[in-house]
Amino acid sequence: MQGKRAIRLLPWPVTLIGACHEGKHNVMTASWVCQVSFRPLLVMLSIAPERYTYGLIEKSGEFVVSILTEDQAEVADFCGSRSGRNVDKISALGLKTRPGQAVKVPVLEDCLANIECRVMAAHPAGDHVLFVGEVVGGSVVRPDVSPLLMLDWKPGKFNPIAEK
Numbered sequence: 387m388q389g390k391r392a393i394r395l396l397p398w399p400v401t402l403i404g405a406c407h408e409g410k411h412n413v414m415t416a417s418w419v420c421q422v423s424f425r426p427l428l429v430m431l432s433i434a435p436e437r438y439t440y441g442l443i444e445k446s447g448e449f450v451v452s453i454l455t456e457d458q459a460e461v462a463d464f465c466g467s468r469s470g471r472n473v474d475k476i477s478a479l480g481l482k483t484r485p486g487q488a489v490k491v492p493v494l495e496d497c498l499a500n501i502e503c504r505v506m507a508a509h510p511a512g513d514h515v516l517f518v519g520e521v522v523g524g525s526v527v528r529p530d531v532s533p534l535l536m537l538d539w540k541p542g543k544f545n546p547i548a549e550k
């Protein structure tokens with residue numbers, strides 16, 4: 387089916403989704419993240435219910451989207467292949483955090499930008515759930531650096547396919 391091949395050519399951002407409940411702060415890598423409205427300012431995440439992060443977002447009603455930079459592929463790999471159920475990813479990677487402005491979820495000190503969100507709605511979508519979040523705060527951390535992108539399941543700066 388060409389659709390399966392074609393969808394792999396949709397470029398993805400690479401972000402860490404931070405969530406926090408009862409003192410437990412966790413981050414997971416997510417690429418199915420995008421802006422979906424100007425007024426109000428909304429973003430959408432697609433999160434599988436089996437992720438540890440899913441329960442933290444569901445219980446707290448908040449999350450932070452930290453946009454990763456082109457030099458953070460290893461962070462994305464680590465946080466996208468281990469679960470916060472078994473590993474404290476933030477300590478293991480030595481990620482520095484500071485309090486969020488508008489949410490209880492801490493934000494990352496090293497990333498392109500942090501987007502602070504409050505959950506407005508959740509919609510089942512196949513094997514994932516779409517969390518729609520209203521942007522209630524944020525910080526631009528390293529605007530001079532390029533974002534980390536993914537294409538065809540490979541991390542890259544622009545177009546990893548063209549470099550083959």
Ligand SMILES: Cc1cc2nc3c(=O)[nH]c(=O)nc-3n(C[C@H](O)[C@H](O)[C@H](O)COP(=O)(O)O)c2cc1C
Pocket residue numbers: 400412413414415416417418419432433434436437438439440462463465466467468469470471514536
């Ligand atoms: C590049 C990349 C992008 C990912 N994007 C998503 C995503 O958008 N939604 C999702 O549910 N899982 C996504 N994952 C998988 C989760 O990051 C992974 O299952 C993670 O271990 C879940 O962590 P947690 O159990 O601590 O929440 C992605 C993984 C990688 C490597």
